[in-house]
Amino acid sequence: MPCTEQPVNSTWFSHTVPCRKAGRRPIPKTGWLLAMHISVVGVVLSGTGQAAAQAEPRSGLAAKIAYCKDCHGASAQGYRGYFPIPRLAGQQPEYLENQLHAFIERRRANSIMFSVAHVLNPAMVKELAAYFRGLKAKPVGGAPSGQIAAGRKIFENGVPEANVAACAACHGPNAVGNGQIPRLAGQLYPYVVKELTNWSKERGQIPSKPDPSMIMEPVAHSLTRPQVDAVAAYVSSLD
Amino acid sequence: MKIVKTQLLVGVAVLTIALGMSCRIDAAVVSQQELQAKMAYCKTCHGIDGRGFRGFYPIPRLAGQQVKYIENQLHAFIEHRRTNNIMFNVAHVLTPEMLTALATNFHELNPEPLGGMGGVSTNPAGEGKKIFEEGIPSANVPPCATCHGAEAKGNEDFPRLAGQLNDYIFAKLKNWSSERGQVPGNPDNSAMMEPIAHGLTDAQIRAVAAYVSNLR
Numbered sequence: 323m324p325c326t327e328q329p330v331n332s333t334w335f336s337h338t339v340p341c342r343k344a345g346r347r348p349i350p351k352t353g354w355l356l357a358m359h360i361s362v363v364g365v366v367l368s369g370t371g372q373a374a375a376q377a378e379p380r381s382g383l384a385a386k387i388a389y390c391k392d393c394h395g396a397s398a399q400g401y402r403g404y405f406p407i408p409r410l411a412g413q414q415p416e417y418l419e420n421q422l423h424a425f426i427e428r429r430r431a432n433s434i435m436f437s438v439a440h441v442l443n444p445a446m447v448k449e450l451a452a453y454f455r456g457l458k459a460k461p462v463g464g465a466p467s468g469q470i471a472a473g474r475k476i477f478e479n480g481v482p483e484a485n486v487a488a489c490a491a492c493h494g495p496n497a498v499g500n501g502q503i504p505r506l507a508g509q510l511y512p513y514v515v516k517e518l519t520n521w522s523k524e525r526g527q528i529p530s531k532p533d534p535s536m537i538m539e540p541v542a543h544s545l546t547r548p549q550v551d552a553v554a555a556y557v558s559s560l561d
Numbered sequence: 562m563k564i565v566k567t568q569l570l571v572g573v574a575v576l577t578i579a580l581g582m583s584c585r586i587d588a589a590v591v592s593q594q595e596l597q598a599k600m601a602y603c604k605t606c607h608g609i610d611g612r613g614f615r616g617f618y619p620i621p622r623l624a625g626q627q628v629k630y631i632e633n634q635l636h637a638f639i640e641h642r643r644t645n646n647i648m649f650n651v652a653h654v655l656t657p658e659m660l661t662a663l664a665t666n667f668h669e670l671n672p673e674p675l676g677g678m679g680g681v682s683t684n685p686a687g688e689g690k691k692i693f694e695e696g697i698p699s700a701n702v703p704p705c706a707t708c709h710g711a712e713a714k715g716n717e718d719f720p721r722l723a724g725q726l727n728d729y730i731f732a733k734l735k736n737w738s739s740e741r742g743q744v745p746g747n748p749d750n751s752a753m754m755e756p757i758a759h760g761l762t763d764a765q766i767r768a769v770a771a772y773v774s775n776l777r
Binding site: 478479480482483485486487488490491492493494495499500501503537540541 | 598599601602605606614615616617618620646647650651653654
């Protein structure tokens with residue numbers, strides 16, 4: 323069996339053989355017992371390491387993931403295409419699933435995402451969301467750095483005089499989100515600006531089918547444009 | 562001509578006094594528009610109809626809460642007796658009149674409990690009901706019902722627990738001493754709950770939290 327750096331099966335313990343580097347130092351005879359112990363520990367450790375690593379996606383899923391990454395970036399870190407294309411890496415799976423369903427049901431207006439999402443079956447939606455959750459990527463960066471401090475203040479404290487809630491209450495002190503509430507950390511600066519300034523034109527587009535996007539509506543409306551820019555700059559800088 | 566001038570002066574003076582008075586009255590009364598805007602603001606995090614919401618943290622139900630308790634807590638946030646940076650920021654800009662108006666408005670709301678377990682697994686609710694009604698005499702935990710009422714609706718200083726998020730209750734009871742009564746020179750009635758919170762095991766907290774979270 324050839325050695326494998328990645329498990330070939332989604333169960334971490336099966337079909338994995340730790341790789342040995344060619345030309346390693348010969349082990350002195352007296353050290354064999356110790357070496358065997360180390361080797362056993364090594365196998366166990368490499369097994370746990372692989373458990374933490376991303377499971378190799380299956381073929382249909384692998385193809386779809388590659389397709390998503392065409393626009394969302396090689397590590398799903400987000401990408402500045404003609405439109406700012408959001409980061410998906412580390413995103414909350416429940417949020418991603420909700421958004422894909424929102425595109426499909428046209429509650430969230432985006433003809434490109436409708437086209438790509440409405441062919442996905444519910445199981446694929448779930449698998450994609452779980453996959454992107456597991457990715458880590460450095461923030462793309464590029465926000466005006468002069469606004470980050472002001473943005474942080476808004477994120478942590480809100481703007482009580484303007485009835486703007488603290489972003490941290492729902493998105494978390496590190497902006498990683500929770501369940502249906504999205505991660506904002508590392509999200510593209512122009513994407514966050516665009517979403518906050520267009521909230522009511524893009525989200526919750528079927529009044530008879532209200533969704534959690536309504537929570538953000540008054541918040542998005544109460545922020546001034548400079549405040550939107552500042553808070554977008556702050557979250558985009560978070561790793 | 563002089564008489565006309567005098568009359569004008571008197572008129573202006575009366576008008577000024579009248580305007581001044583009406584301004585003072587306006588300051589003391591909260592306009593409906595301001596109140597509704599602030600209510601909507603609170604509900605951004607505290608959920609539709611104030612039923613509570615699971616944001617990054619479990620955010621408590623305010624609906625049906627005791628007016629006095631809400632007022633006390635807002636003052637506790639403002640005075641840093643209760644630690645919560647987010648609530649300090651939102652609370653310290655409130656006028657006393659607005660604070661009372663908000664507490665009264667939330668008290669009058671009566672939505673269904675939010676429900677859900679919020680990731681807190683529980684023992685059968687029967688155990689929670691027993692703790693709530695009988696306490697745990699062997700651990701010197703009094704029955705919750707003594708102060709919070711048989712239906713967990715609370716009374717003035719004692720908060721309503723009925724319909725409260727179970728994960729919120731769990732977090733509060735676990736963190737009691739690091740969140741409440743944080744200004745030793747200015748003790749408040751949160752001290753009352755301290756030995757009780759410490760006397761309960763995690764499993765007992767889960768059980769009693771699950772029980773009250775489903776009460777209407």
